[in-house]
Structures are given as C-alpha cells and as structure tokens.
Amino acid sequence: MQRLIRRRLFSPSNTSLSRLRYFSQPAHNQPSLHNDVPLPSIPPFDYSPPPYNGPSADEILSKRKEFLSPAISHYYRNPLLVVDGKRQYLFDDKGRRYLDAFGGIATVCCGHCHPDVVEAILNQTKRLQHSTVLYLNQSISDFAEALASKLPGDLKVVFFTNSGTEANELAIMMARLYTGCHDIISLRNAYHGNAAGTMGATAQSIWKFNVIQSGVHHALNPDPYRGVFGADGEMYAKDVQNLIEFGTSGHVGAFISEAIQGVGGIVELAPGYLPAVYKSIKKAGGLCIADEVQAGFARTGSSFWGFESQGVVPDIVTLAKGIGNGTPLGAVVTTPEIAKVLTRSSYFNTFGGNPVCTAAGLAVLKVIEKEKLQENAHIVGSHLKDRLTALKDKHHIIGDVRGRGLMLGVELVTDRELKTPAKAETLHVMDQMKELGVLIGKGGYYGNVFRITPPLCFTKQDADFLVDAMDYIMSKM
Numbered sequence: 001m002q003r004l005i006r007r008r009l010f011s012p013s014n015t016s017l018s019r020l021r022y023f024s025q026p027a028h029n030q031p032s033l034h035n036d037v038p039l040p041s042i043p044p045f046d047y048s049p050p051p052y053n054g055p056s057a058d059e060i061l062s063k064r065k066e067f068l069s070p071a072i073s074h075y076y077r078n079p080l081l082v083v084d085g086k087r088q089y090l091f092d093d094k095g096r097r098y099l100d101a102f103g104g105i106a107t108v109c110c111g112h113c114h115p116d117v118v119e120a121i122l123n124q125t126k127r128l129q130h131s132t133v134l135y136l137n138q139s140i141s142d143f144a145e146a147l148a149s150k151l152p153g154d155l156k157v158v159f160f161t162n163s164g165t166e167a168n169e170l171a172i173m174m175a176r177l178y179t180g181c182h183d184i185i186s187l188r189n190a191y192h193g194n195a196a197g198t199m200g201a202t203a204q205s206i207w208k209f210n211v212i213q214s215g216v217h218h219a220l221n222p223d224p225y226r227g228v229f230g231a232d233g234e235m236y237a238k239d240v241q242n243l244i245e246f247g248t249s250g251h252v253g254a255f256i257s258e259a260i261q262g263v264g265g266i267v268e269l270a271p272g273y274l275p276a277v278y279k280s281i282k283k284a285g286g287l288c289i290a291d292e293v294q295a296g297f298a299r300t301g302s303s304f305w306g307f308e309s310q311g312v313v314p315d316i317v318t319l320a321k322g323i324g325n326g327t328p329l330g331a332v333v334t335t336p337e338i339a340k341v342l343t344r345s346s347y348f349n350t351f352g353g354n355p356v357c358t359a360a361g362l363a364v365l366k367v368i369e370k371e372k373l374q375e376n377a378h379i380v381g382s383h384l385k386d387r388l389t390a391l392k393d394k395h396h397i398i399g400d401v402r403g404r405g406l407m408l409g410v411e412l413v414t415d416r417e418l419k420t421p422a423k424a425e426t427l428h429v430m431d432q433m434k435e436l437g438v439l440i441g442k443g444g445y446y447g448n449v450f451r452i453t454p455p456l457c458f459t460k461q462d463a464d465f466l467v468d469a470m471d472y473i474m475s476k477m
Contacts, residue, residue, distance in 0.1 A: 036475075037468075037471050037472045037475040037476075038468075038472070039436075039472060040436065040465055040468035040469050040472055041465070042097060042099060042437045042465055043099075043459070043461040043462060043465055045086075045087075045089055045097065047086045047087075047089075048095065049083070049084035049086075049091045049095060050084075051095070052083045052084070052093045052094075052095070054083065054093070056081075056093070057078075057079060057080075057081040057093065060081060061079060075430070075434075075441075076430070076431055076434055077431055080092060080098075080434065080439070081093045085100070085108075085112030085113055086111070086112055086113055087111035087112060087113075087114070087455065087457050088100055088111055088112070088454055088455045088457055088458050088459075088462055089112070090112065090439065096437070097437065098434070098437050098438065098439050099437060099438050099439065099454075099462055099465060099466060100112070100439050100454060100455065101438060101439055101440045101452050101453070101454040101458075101462075101466050102439050102440055102441040102451065102452075102453060102454070103453045103454050103455050104326060105262075105294075105321070105441060105451075105453070106262060106294040106299065106321050106322065106407065106451075106453035107321040107322060107325070107326055108322075108325055108326055108455045109297050109298070109299065109321075109322035109325055109364065109368070109373070109455060109456050110325045110364055110367045110368065110371075110373065110455065110456065110457065111325075111455040111456075111457040112326075112455065114325060114363075114367055116363050116366065116367050116370075117325050117360055117363045117364060117367065119363075120359045120360055120362065120363035121327070121356055121359060121360050121363075123359070124139060124355050124356045124359035125356050128355055129355070129356055130351075130354055130355065130356070131355065132350070133348075133349075133352070133353050137355050139355040139356075139358045139359045139362070140160065140353040140355065140358045142358075142362055143358040143359070143361045143362040143365075144158040144160075144358075146362055146365050147319075147331065147333065147361070147365070148333065150304055150305075150365070151305070151317060151333055152308075152313050153313045153335075154335040154336065154337075155313075155314075155317060155333050155334060155335060156333070156335070156336070157333065157334055157335065157336050157338075157339040158331055158332070158333050159331065159332045159333075159334075159339070159342070159349075159352065160329070160330070160331050160349065160352040160353035160354075160357075160358065161320075161329075161330035161331060161332065161349060161352045162328045162329065162330055162349070162351050162352060163193075163320055163328065163330045164192075164193060164291075164293035164294075164318065164319075164320030164321060164330050165192075165193030165194055165195050165198050166193075166195070166330055166349075166352075167293070167318040167319060167320055167330040167331060167332050168192045168193045168197070168198045168201065168256070168289075168291060168293075168318050169193065169195050169196070169197050169198050170318075170332050171254075171256070171289050171316045171318050171332050171334075172184060172197045172198070172201065172253075172254065172256065172289070173197065174316065174332070174334065174338060174339075174341055174342065175253045175254035175286070175287040175289060175315075175316065176253045176254070177341040177342075177344065178287060178338050178341045179251070179252070179253045179254070179285055179286060179287060181248075181249075181251045181252055181253040181285065181286065182214070182215040182253060183215050183216075183217065183247075183248045183249070183251070183252045183253055184200070184201060184215055184216045184217070184252070184253050184254050184255075184256060185216075185217050185218075185219055185240060185243055185244070185252055185254070185255045185256075185281070185286075186200075186201040186202075186203055186216055186217070186218050186219070186255075186256050186257065187203060187218060187219055187220075187221050187222070187257050187261075188203045188218045188219065188220060188221040189203055189204060189221040189223065189261060189264040189265075189267065189445060190202055190203045190204075190218070190221075190256075190257065190258070190261060190264060191203075191204060191207055191261070191262070191263035191264055192256060192291055194207065196211070196212075196213070199211070199213055200213030200214065200215070200216040201216055201256055203218040204263075204264065204445050206445065207263070215253075217243045217247045217248065219236070219239045219240045219243055220236050220239040221236075221261075221264075221267065222236035222237075222269045222270035222273040223267050223270070224267075224268070224270050224402070225267070225399070225400045225402065225411065225419075226419060227270065229270070230270075231270045231271060232270060232272075233269065233270035233271050233272035233273030233274075233276065234272050234273070234276050236270055236273055237272075237273055237276030237277045237280065238276075240255065240277045240280050240281070241280045244280060244281075244284045248284070250284060251284055251285045251286070252281060252284045252285065252286035253286055253287070254281070254286050254287045254288065254289050254315075254316075255277060255278070255281040255286060255287075255288050255289065256289040256291060257269070257274070257277075257289075257290070257291060258290075258291045258292075258293075258294065258295060258306065259274070259290070259292075259295050259300075259305075259306030259307045259309060259310060260294070260295045260300065260306055260403060260404065260407055262293075262294035262295070262407070262443065262451070262453070263443050264443065264444060264445070265409055265411065265443045265444025265445070265448075265449035265451070266402055266403045266407060266408060266409025266443065266449060266451055266452075267402070267409070268402055268403060268404065269310065271310075272310075273310065274307065274310035274311075274312045275310060275311060275312055278312050278314075287314075287315040287316060287338070288312070288314040288315050288316070289314060289315070289316045289317075289318065290305070290306070290307040290312075290314035290316070290317045290318070291318050292305055292306055292307065292317055292318060292319050293318060293319065293320040293321050293330075294321055294322075294407065294453070295407060296317075296319055296321075296322060296323070297319075297321075297322035297323060297364070297368065298322075298368050298373055298374035298377055298405075298456060299322060299377060299405055299406055299407045299453070299456065300377070300381075300404040300405040300406075300407055301374060301375075301376075301377035301378030301379075301381045301382070301404060301405025301406065302378055302404055302405065303374075304374060305317070306404075309404065315334060315335065315338060316332060316333070316334040316338065317332070317333045317334070318330070318331070318332055318333075319331040319332075319333065322364070323361050323364065324357055324360045324361050324364060325360060325363075325364050327356070327357045327360040327361070328351075328357060329354075329357040329358070329360065329361055330352075368456070371457070373456035373457065374456075376456060376457065376458070377405040377406045377456045377458075378405055379460075380406065380458050380459060380460055380462075380463055381403075381404065381405035381406045381407075381408065382405075383460050383463055384406070384408060384452070384458075384463035384466070384467070385401060385403070385408055387463065387464065387467040388401045388408065388410055388467060388470075389401045391467055391470060391471055391474075392410075394471070395471075395474045395475075396416060397412050397413065397414070397422055397425060397474060397477070398410060398411070398412060398413075398474075399411045399412065399413035399416055399419055403452075406452070406453060406454055406456055406458055407452075407453050408452040408453075409443070409444075409449045409450065409451060409452070410449065410450040410452065410470075411444065411448060411449045411450075412425055412426050412429070412448050412449070412450070413448070421444075421446035421447075421448035422448050423446055423447055423448050425448075425477070426442055426447060426448045426449075426450070427442075427447075428477070429450075429470065429473050429474065429477075430442060430450070432473045433469050433470060433473060436469045436472065436473070437469070438465065438466050438469045438470075440452055440466070441453065452466070
C-alpha cells in the first residue's frame, strides 16, 4: 500500500522558487510519525554579541548578485547572515544564536574567535603583518617545527601554501617530479581541489569542468555503504593493481586519497584498503599522498591524522582548513629527500608562510593540546554517532550513519534497499534545522548526506540538541 505525501520543499540553488513536490513511498518505508517528540532547546551559553548595525541580508544578497561570481551559491531558502561567532556558536544579524555543526566546512577546529588564536593573530599583526620568506622570521620556522613534530617517520619538511587546493597541486607536482612518472591514481568520488591538477584528481562530475586534465586514473571507491565490495578493503585495492597493470606503463607517480572523503559525503575508506594500496603503489615506484585537508588536526578523535586509522605512513601529507582555524593557510609536509625536487628550478609562494597565518597555526596546535580537543572529539563524537545510529533505527529515511570523531555523515534515502538518494528531503531537513537553530552541511554526489563537522569544542549537550532537532523534524515529515 502506498501513501501520497505532500510537502513544500525548497532548493538553495533557486531560492526565489518554491515548489510542491509529490512522491509516493512504500508502506514499509514510510517516514516515522512520532508526533510526541518535544521541541528541543539550544543549550545555554554565556555570551551575547554586540548589536549589529550593518546592512541587511537583502542588501548584502543584492550586492553579492551584482558584484560576486554567479558561481557562488548559498544554503537555505532564506540565506543566513552571520555577523558574530564564539566557540561552537554563530550569531545572525538579529542576535539569534545557532549551533554550528558544520564548522565553516570542517575548518573551525578550536572554536570561533578562540581567544588564544585571536591574540596570536593580533600580536603578530601589530608587529609584522607580512614580509617575505626571503627574510628570516621566527613565526614560520616555529610553526614548521611544531607541525613536523606531530607527523610520523621522516615527514619533517614543510612547505606552506594558502589553501588545500594549492597544497594538493604542489604535492602532485612534487610526486611527478620525484618519480619521473606523470600517472596519478585517485579514487572515484574524491575531491582534492578545483585547479588544473587537482581537478583531474577530483572524481565527481559536479566539481569538474571540460578542461585538460591528463594522467589521472580513478579507482573504484572503497565505500562500505554504496561500494560493490561492501567493507572489503582488500578487494577494492585489487582495482588499483589492475589500473597499474592495464592503465599505465606499470609505473606511477602517486596515489592520492583522503582517509575519510569529506565533500564526497563523509565516506570512510573500507578497513585494510590503504595498506594494500600503498604496497601496490610502492611496488610501481610511486609515492603515497594523504590528503588531510578535512580529516586532519584531531578531527577524527581516535588519531591526530586520518591516515593513522589505517596504519599507514604516507610519503607526502597535505593540510589546510583546521590548520589555521579559519585563516588562509595550507601546507605540504614530506621527507627531506622528496623535498629536494623543488630545488631543480625556482618555486616560490608569496603568501605561503605569512607570519600572521603561521602564528595562528602555532596557536591552533597549542589549543588542541591544552584543551585536549582530540580526546573531546573522540568522546563527544562517539556519543553523537551512537545517538545518530539510534535515530536511524527510528527513522527509515536514514540509510547510513558513518565517520569518526567529529567528522560524521548521515545519508538520507527514500528506499533503504535501493538506497535511492533523498535529495529533496535533505534540503527540507537542513532548512528546518536552521529554523530550530542548528547549522549542518551537506555533501555526496547526490547532495543527500548531512556533513557534521563542528568545532572540536562541541559538547555532549550540543550533540544531544543536534540529534533532538533532527528527530523532531523527521518525526513531523
């Protein structure tokens, strides 16, 4: 028996247009109608922002449409104007507080406007805002030393950049120079950036343009939920070996992957995958690049770096986002031997290693250690995942709950057996959660996965509020 459900849903890609969508669902897959779920309340917080006297959301949106690229989109039917932030909370122009469970796309790790990070930025800015790496400055060298101390093995040479895209571009170029091989192996569903080389390594059509992207081969994604081999990491790894044998000369430049795909929908690679792949890549003369742009800096809780969960040590690690708690900062860390390839010619980055940004980066590392944010990510993240998993048992629209620490994904489907992406429902729930005071992101190729990547100072009370808000909305669908 089928039931026709009528909902008003909104698309953030066309905010001027609202639409009524009708769809039918099998009785066994009906949304849970638990109307007794109480309205959740945001946890108390001892901070109120100063009054906002700037332009309205409509005025800003009008200027944005006129002067910024039309490629820039925004979340929500009614775009959110954010004017203040403190720890794990954001405030709009009316002074309303929101729980930030997206963290500026896994970027704000210590919390918004953390006093230690702000102080480091202000002190450095007052003394020297910018010079050049052609002169000596203690900020860049102190941070490089501290960063290298957090990485295993011989990973101790740092090259600073301004973003994750830039870091991945440099890592791929270094691997090609070092090995003398152009071929790179990446994963389907991967996202590594939007420049020339990184767009080639990215493997989702929605993030690619029809420009030259040569020398990249995309292996089967070791996705335990949607992948053809389930959670069998070694079976997926055989596809990489097949690519080497039948898609290249037998030699490769590098293999690049995240341990948990962020943009791809918080997909944690199947267990045992990276050790088997790294073995094949090494045999083919290639280097192994770990993209830690989103999973790094204690976000996964169980380890400081995402790749550590698979028991591997890469040759090159790329960093960004959480490295600076919101400052434009990225890095490539590799071995002294590999680092020498850049001395073959001149390679320079004007803003990479800027004293203000590196001062912020050093402050971030100190805060993570001082406030035990890795431990908090593990404890609160485990609690949050347990509660989301319990919610899956209650609401059939939740197909999968996955991830580690405070890098979690919730995939919505209209049919659990077919795993049909619930794209419209995802937008609806996101919009309604914002109305309740919770901000989450979305990702995955179909845009049907909630990306939960809050600041690492997130509390159990925050986690409960998030889940209760999601439960409240889903119970009324």
